[in-house]
Amino acid sequence: xxxxxxxxxxxxxxxxxxxxxxxxxxxxxxxxxxxxxxxxxxxxxxxxxxxxxxxxxxxxxxxxxxxxxxxxxxxxxxxxxxxxxxxxxxxxxxxxxxxxxxxxxxxxxxxxxxxxxxxxxxxxxxxxxxxxxxxxxxxxxxxxxxxxxxxxxxxxxxxxxxxxxxxxxxxxxxxxxxxxxxxxxxxxxxxxxxxxxxxxxxxxxxxxxxxxxxxxxxxxxxxxxxxxxxxxxxxxxxxxxxxxxxxxxxxxxxxxxxxxxxxxxxxxxxxxxxxxxxxxxxxx
Amino acid sequence: xxxxxxxxxxxxxxxxxxxxxxxxxxxxxxxxxxxxxxxxxxxxxxxxxxxxxxxxxxxxxxxxxxxxxxxxxxxxxxxxxxxxxxxxxxxxxxxxxxxxxxxxxxxxxxxxxxxxxxxxxxxxxxxxxxxxxxxxxxxxxxxxxxxxxxxxxxxxxxxxxxxxxxxxxxxxxxxxxxxxxxxxxxxxxxxxxxxxxxxxxxxxxxxxxxxxxxxxxxxxxxxxxxxxxxxxxxxxxxxxxxxxxxxxxxxxxxxxxxxxxxxxxxxxxxxxxxxxxxxxxxxxxxxxxxxxxxxxxxxxxxxxxxxxxxxxxxxxxxxxxxxxxxxxxxxxxxxxxxxxxxxxxxxxxxxxxxxxxxxxxxxxxxxxxxxxxxxxxxxxxxxxxx
Numbered sequence: 001x002x003x004x005x006x007x008x009x010x011x012x013x014x015x016x017x018x019x020x021x022x023x024x025x026x027x028x029x030x031x032x033x034x035x036x037x038x039x040x041x042x043x044x045x046x047x048x049x050x051x052x053x054x055x056x057x058x059x060x061x062x063x064x065x066x067x068x069x070x071x072x073x074x075x076x077x078x079x080x081x082x083x084x085x086x087x088x089x090x091x092x093x094x095x096x097x098x099x100x101x102x103x104x105x106x107x108x109x110x111x112x113x114x115x116x117x118x119x120x121x122x123x124x125x126x127x128x129x130x131x132x133x134x135x136x137x138x139x140x141x142x143x144x145x146x147x148x149x150x151x152x153x154x155x156x157x158x159x160x161x162x163x164x165x166x167x168x169x170x171x172x173x174x175x176x177x178x179x180x181x182x183x184x185x186x187x188x189x190x191x192x193x194x195x196x197x198x199x200x201x202x203x204x205x206x207x208x209x210x211x212x213x214x215x216x217x218x219x220x221x222x223x224x225x226x227x228x229x230x231x232x233x234x235x236x237x238x239x240x241x242x243x244x245x246x247x248x249x250x251x252x253x254x255x256x257x258x259x260x261x262x263x264x265x266x267x268x269x270x271x272x273x274x275x276x277x278x279x280x281x282x283x284x
Numbered sequence: 285x286x287x288x289x290x291x292x293x294x295x296x297x298x299x300x301x302x303x304x305x306x307x308x309x310x311x312x313x314x315x316x317x318x319x320x321x322x323x324x325x326x327x328x329x330x331x332x333x334x335x336x337x338x339x340x341x342x343x344x345x346x347x348x349x350x351x352x353x354x355x356x357x358x359x360x361x362x363x364x365x366x367x368x369x370x371x372x373x374x375x376x377x378x379x380x381x382x383x384x385x386x387x388x389x390x391x392x393x394x395x396x397x398x399x400x401x402x403x404x405x406x407x408x409x410x411x412x413x414x415x416x417x418x419x420x421x422x423x424x425x426x427x428x429x430x431x432x433x434x435x436x437x438x439x440x441x442x443x444x445x446x447x448x449x450x451x452x453x454x455x456x457x458x459x460x461x462x463x464x465x466x467x468x469x470x471x472x473x474x475x476x477x478x479x480x481x482x483x484x485x486x487x488x489x490x491x492x493x494x495x496x497x498x499x500x501x502x503x504x505x506x507x508x509x510x511x512x513x514x515x516x517x518x519x520x521x522x523x524x525x526x527x528x529x530x531x532x533x534x535x536x537x538x539x540x541x542x543x544x545x546x547x548x549x550x551x552x553x554x555x556x557x558x559x560x561x562x563x564x565x566x567x568x569x570x571x572x573x574x575x576x577x578x579x580x581x582x583x584x585x586x587x588x589x590x591x592x593x594x595x596x597x598x599x600x601x602x603x604x605x606x607x608x609x610x611x612x613x614x615x616x617x618x619x620x621x622x623x624x625x626x627x628x629x630x631x632x633x634x635x636x637x638x639x640x641x642x643x644x645x646x647x648x649x650x651x652x653x654x655x656x657x658x659x660x661x662x663x664x665x666x667x668x669x670x
Contacts, residue, residue, distance in 0.1 A: 007500040007529070015494045117334060119517030121549045130528045137496075139528045212493045213520035221491040256497045261486045262460055 003135040008257035009250060010138050014211065016249020017146040021204035022226020023233060023241040024152050025197035030235050031160075032169050032193035035085055035096045039104035041223025043201025045216065046107060047073045048209035049115050050202070052122050062125055069206055070199045076107075077198025081191045089190075104223065111216040122209035141211045148207055149242050152200055157239075169193065228272045320363035321356075321619060323348075323610065324383035324412075326394035326404065331371025332516075335543045336396045336599035340417065341366070342592050343600040344393075346584075347607040357614045365389055373403035380404045384412065390619045391415065393606050396599060401430070411621035413628075415606040417599070419539070420466075423648040426625060429609075431602035432638055433651050438561050439471050441656040442511070442536055443478030445561075451508035451534070453483045457498060457522060459514045460487040467513035467538070483507045490518040496525040503531050515540035520550060527553040534559060542566060542598040542659075544666070551664030558661040559669055563638040563651070565601040566659055567668045576635035584637050605636035 025040045047069050054065040084103050088095060126144065130137040160166035171179040172189045180186050205214075212218070225248065232244035248268060256264040325344055328337035344364055352361050365387045367379035376395060383389045384407065392408060393415040395401040401421035408414040409425050416423065419432035433441070446454065456471060458464030468485055475482050484505040486498035499522070502510055510533055512522050519541055526535060534557035541547065542562055564571060568581035584604055588596045609628060617623040631650065634641040639655030660669035 004497075004500050004504060008497040011494045011496040011500075011525075014496075015492075018493055117330075117332065118546070119520055119549075121520065121552075123552065130530065132530075137529050139524075208493070211524065213517045213524075215517045218491065221489075222493075253494070253497045256486075256488075257501060261488055261498050261501075264492075265460070265489050 004257055005254075006134075006136040008253045010136055010142065012250030012253030013146065013246060014139060014142040014249070015252065016229075016246035017142060017149050018204070018208050018211075018222065018245075019225045019229040019248050020149040020242040020245025021145060021152070021208070022201070022222055023229035023245045024149060024156065025200045025204075026226055026230040027233065027235050027241050028156060028200070029193050029197045030230070032173050033085065033089075033190045034093060034173065035100060036093070036227070037194075037197065038097065038100045038223055038227065039080065039107060039219075040197060040201055040226055041219030041221070042104045042107040042111070043073050043076065043198050043219075044205035044208060044222055045214060045219040046076065046111060047202030047205025048122060048214040049111060049120065049205075049216070051206045051209060052120050052214065053115075055122070066203070066206055069202045073202025073205070074195045074199040077194040077196070077201075078191055080198075081194040085190070085194070086187065104219065108217055108219060115216055117216060119213040119215045121213055122206075124210040139211065141207065145204070145207050145211070148204065149245070152203075153239060153242055225268060228268055231272065232275055318360045320361045321614065322363050322365050322387055322389045323607070324380075324387060324389035324392040324394075325364050325366040326369050326376060326379045326383065326392055326400075327366065328371040328394075328396055328400070329368035331369075333371040333397045335546070335597070336417075337368070337371075339596050339599035340394060340396065340603045342588065343584075343596070343603040344607060346587055346591065347604055347611075351607075351611055357611060358618075362611065369395065369397075369400055371397055371400070373397075373399045376400040376403050377407065380407045384408070390614070390621075391610050391624070393417070393603065393610070395421075396602070401428075413610070413621050413624045415610065417602040417606065427621065429606075429628060429643075429648045429650075431606055431649070431651075432598070433563055433653070433656050434649060435467075436470055436474055437651075437653050438539060438656055440474045440478055441653050442559075442561050442658075443475060443480050444653075445658050446509055446534075446536075447479055452480050453505075453507045453509075454480050455483050455502040455505055455507035455510045456485040457495070457502060457510065457512040457514075458485070458487050459490045459518055461490060463515075464513060471511075471513070488518070488522075490514065492518070492521060494525065495522050496529055499525050499529055499531065503529065503533070507533065509534040509536060511536040513538045516546070520553070523550055523553045523555065526555050532556055536560070539598060542666075544595045544597055547661050547666065548664040550661070554661055554664070560659050560661065560666075561656055562598065562659045562666075563601065563655055564657055565637045566598065566666055567657055570668045576633075576640055577637065580635060581637055601637035605638050605641070608636065609634065609641070 022040050026037055029035055029037045050069045050072050051065055054060045054068060080103055084099050088099055126140050130139055160169060168184045169189050171184055172186050176186050229245035229248050230241055233240035252264050252267050255267040327340040348362050348364050356362055369376035369379050383392055389412055391413045394417060395404055396417040398418045398420035401416035401418045405424050405428060408427055411427050414428045416430045420435045421430050423430045458468050464487055484502050486502055488495045488498055519537055535555040536559045539561050564577050565581050568585045571578040613624045613627040617627045629643050629645050631641055631643045639651040641650035643650040658669040659666045
């Protein structure tokens with residue numbers, strides 16, 4: 001195979017693992033609360049922006065800043081549940097979707113006011129040296145982000161499938177009323193799921209930031225791509241989300257390599273459209 | 285509501301209306317002093333072009349203070365009426381309407397963003413004389429002038445520069461939005477004229493997180509240099525990929541990126557040979573003493589540096605020259621629009637910050653190829669390229 005093919009694969013996997021990291025958060029919340037969280041991309045951006053402030057303005061070392069960022073975005077997820085989702089938890093799915101959209105627009109506005117509109121850079125946390133395999137060069141962050149997505153998915157799978165808490169979370173997703181009757185604290189479980197997705201988003205943001213530069217409105221496209229990946233993965237299955245993210249990234253990258261870079265953006269949505277059509281046929 | 289309360293209510297309203305009307309009424313000219321001459325500044329203080337807007341405002345403050353300290357214009361002080369157009373054409377239109385209708389300004393200066401210049405142009409057809417600070421805008425009427433070296437001239441300059449150094453094959457990377465498409469179309473028109481060949485063109489979404497695929501494709505076409513016509517964050521993503529792929533070819537970026545803070549943020553990932561075309565003011569420290577622009581640049585840049593504590597990029601000089609050109613014209617022919625225009629069209633060999641201006645009835649820009657230079661970014665700092 002040519003260098004172009006392999007380099008396109010690497011580029012695709014880089015982008016794909018970012019989509020996967022978003023998809024993990026999106027499907028976690030959906031699985032527990034039946035809320036499609038369009039603000040997941042904003043968690044990433046805010047995580048990255050907070051990290052830049054903590055390391056560059058307050059000159060904290062990497063790890064303490066990283067942990068603080070996860071606490072902050074986790075808190076943000078919690079606040080989002082408390083202030084925006086919970087008051088409307090009886091609302092229909094489209095209404096909840098609109099609420100998360102409103103939250104994402106608000107967060108973007110806040111980020112613009114606090115951090116301004118200029119792109120900000122987070123210096124590389126690992127040596128800025130590409131890994132060279134023959135003709136192909138792999139950015140080290142790709143490996144980190146990919147490993148992160150896999151690790152988080154494994155942990156979530158363990159949590160959901162192997163612990164009593166996970167069982168409770170699945171029960172809430174299945175039937176909140178019945179779960180309440182069996183003594184599960186439905187609200188607490190829902191809060192936990194959003195807080196967790198906040199933590200995951202913030203951490204992913206920190207890891208992704210050196211790859212892309214961070215600008216206040218980057219979350220919109222990331223959120224959308226992650227959302228498509230989660231849909232492709234069928235929402236429920238933990239590992240399918242990751243695979244779908246990677247497929248999406250690689251499909252985009254290969255279409256840029258072999259069809260035209262003008263066509264790259266359309267690829268995502270053609271795949272989504274095709275999938276939705278097939279699904280709706282299948283479910284009839 | 286009982287009668288008494290209602291009476292109070294009405295009275296309060298009347299009072300409020302009276303106050304508002306009072307505020308809106310035109311102010312009487314100050315006793316004793318002469319009427320000020322008003323110039324409208326319609327600038328991108330916020331929005332995507334805010335880095336330029338800041339330079340415009342800072343520079344206008346310096347220039348207007350200096351002009352007034354030196355006695356104003358024929359004894360009348362110069363006064364700036366300023367509106368923020370938020371880098372948004374709609375806001376630019378509202379601002380221009382206010383400047384023309386309410387503030388009755390003698391001239392309008394600003395609109396560094398080409399879309400803003402395009403939006404305002406039809407409103408100022410019949411005057412007042414208007415100075416667009418955009419290099420991408422093509423002045424369409426008699427009453428409009430435009431600053432800096434035009435984008436096609438800048439592109440032609442790049443081609444000539446590369447050609448002279450033995451490079452003939454160019455590859456192009458542009459964003460897939462309107463600005464990128466315009467850049468690609470423009471480049472295709474001039475590239476043949478300059479005797480270069482375009483071996484490949486790729487595009488990307490400005491929000492993309494990875495453009496290594498496009499860069500690999502371009503690299504594999506074996507060009508002599510790669511040019512990327514995009515401003516801001518997307519350039520960072522492109523350079524990250526360039527660095528990751530270890531491409532050693534010269535990299536040319538558009539002059540929209542000439543902001544010192546932004547270039548400094550790229551220093552860890554900058555290509556080995558990182559070129560950006562510019563006007564001469566960006567190399568003010570390196571201008572030989574006998575250069576006609578040397579003195580004015582040294583004066584302006586030192587003043588700016590001292591007052592604001594930072595270097596000024598591409599934007600400030602355009603505002604500086606526009607204001608001084610207009611002030612000179614008004615000193616000589618007064619404040620009548622058509623007289624100012626006729627005077628400006630006769631200006632030849634006027635050495636400003638951005639270049640040496642030669643206007644004519646057909647050339648409302650006054651600057652050209654001769655005013656462009658090539659800068660190289662080394663360690664986040666700009667120097668004259670060899």
